[in-house]
Amino acid sequence: MMAKFKKIKANKDGWSDWELPVMDGYKMACCDCGLVHDMDFKISWTVTDQKGDVTILHHQIVGAVQRVMIRARRNNRSTGQIRRHAGISIQSNKAQ
Numbered sequence: 001m002m003a004k005f006k007k008i009k010a011n012k013d014g015w016s017d018w019e020l021p022v023m024d025g026y027k028m029a030c031c032d033c034g035l036v037h038d039m040d041f042k043i044s045w046t047v048t049d050q051k052g053d054v055t056i057l058h059h060q061i062v063g064a065v066q067r068v069m070i071r072a073r074r075n076n077r078s079t080g081q082i083r084r085h086a087g088i089s090i091q092s093n094k095a096q
Contacts, residue, residue: 005029005082027078034088036078042069 005027008016026039045057045064057064083090 007031027075028072029078029082033090034079034082034086036075036082037072038075039070039072043067044069 006019008019010016021039021041023041026041027036028039029036043066045060046054046067047057047061047064048054056069082088
């Protein structure tokens with residue numbers, strides 16, 4: 001059975017190898033604390049004006065460049081599952 005999360009390790013320089021994620025619903029979990037985020041990626045056409053402001057386009061035009069966009073949200077259910085399986089206990093710093 002394939003693991004739900006692929007283990008990615010750092011190289012000698014501290015960076016991992018480049019990965020090719022799925023574009024929608026990619027899950028990334030922290031190996032130290034087990035926090036899981038759902039990640040979505042997309043490629044968009046953008047133009048930058050003279051002031052440096054970037055506009056996201058819905059189609060290609062002359063002068064536009066492609067950029068990767070990413071969004072993330074915390075996945076509480078997967079975080080809980082990972083933490084239970086790994087025996088990770090998180091304590092709050094909030095005053096009681």
